[in-house]
Every structure is written in structure tokens, then in C-alpha cells.
Amino acid sequence: MIVVAIEGYDGSGKTTLVRNLATRLTNDNLRCAEVGRTTKNSSEHVAKMTNVIKGSDGGQDALPSMADMHLRLARLHARIGLITALDADIVLLDRFMLYDLSRIPEDLRERHRALFEEVAETLLVDLTLHLTADFDLLWNRVTNRHVDEISPKERLGYEHNRNAYMKFSEVLTSQSFYRNVHEIDCRQSIETVADIAWQWVRSTRGVN
Secondary structure, eight states, rough: OOEEEEEOOOSSSSHHHHHHHHHHHHHOOOOOEEEOSSSTTTTTTHHHHHHHHHHTTTTTHHHHHHHHHHHHHHHHHHHHHHHTOOOOOOOEEEEEHHHHTSSHHHHHHHTTHHHHHHHEEEEOOEEEEEEOOOOHHHHHHTSSGGGGSSSSTGGGGGHHHHHHHHHHHHHHHHOOOSSOEEEETTTTTHHHHHHHHHHHHHHHHTTT
16 A cells, blocks of 8 residues: 655645546546545545644634644544545545644644654655645735635734745755655646656555
């Protein structure tokens, strides 16, 4: 089983890419599964944790930093349980650990580094694809969504999300948990992004 994590900031097209890749993989007669963070693509328990995290992220009912970190860790382990129980050729993750790391204060993250190392060791992520673009382009995509599709964190506005984008970029640059990480410029069309992503998947599977 090959595990592929799709990472990127809000508006980068992660979910669209996951769906596109899933279609391509299925058409290639590969058993493909998606494990996300909602009831639709994970489990009721994961979805409940996601809702609490989103509320905290958006300032609606902010958790203490330590509680937020442990809840994110609990969600990661719950998703790993779902992944390891799958009978699939390829598993696609709509975000995994790197975004969660960026939402945790650096001092707390470093103090509890062993907990995140345990996550990385528990599940081998074979390939991480980072969809990247300038923040202003991503923010424009987010603000053009239907109001019901905008998350509580996104409703906190430009500066808050720009700072969060910078933290996420720093984590991607400095992280050492995953080594097979590749950037894809998501300013390109979804077809081009999916073509590049599929080539990386094929390479990881040893298919020329």
C-alpha cells in the first residue's frame, strides 16, 4: 500500500486534486481510498474532533494550546487506525500532519516533538505533495467561495490567515518528519497539477 499526503494552504486545491487523482487511479484499475477529516471520508469520531478543532481555530471556542495539540494528535492516530485497516493499493490523504504542526506554537511543538515523531513512525507516508502558490492568489480563491464553504478560521480575515500561511510555509521548509516531499505550483490548471502529481505517484510506485 502506498500512502500519499496532499498538503497545502487553504485554496490550494487539495480536495480537488485528491478527487482527480482518485478517478485516475481507479481508471488505472488500482484500488484507491481517501482518508480525510470528515464523516464522508473518515469516521464519525474523526469528524467530531475536526469540528472542535475548526471551532477553536476560528476563535469561536478556542482551546488551550496544550488541549488543541493533543486533540490534533488524537485525530492523527484515529486516521492512522482507519488507514491501516484499509485494503487498498493507494491511500490519498487530504492533509495529514504537517498542517497540524503549523497550527501549534513552536515551543510546544518542540517540547513534545517525540509525540509527532511517533505519528510519523506509526504511519509511513510514502509521498507528500505540497501544493504551493503566493498567499494572495490562495486568499482570492478562498474569498470567491460560497459563504457556506468558508471556514471559521478563514472568516478571521486576511492578516490572520496570511500569518497562518507564513507559519505553514515555515513548517514545510524546516520539517524533518517526511523526506519524500515535492512541491507543485498550484497556479497551473487542475489537469496540469494532476498530471504532475500522478507522475510522482507512479514514480513512488516504481512505474515508469
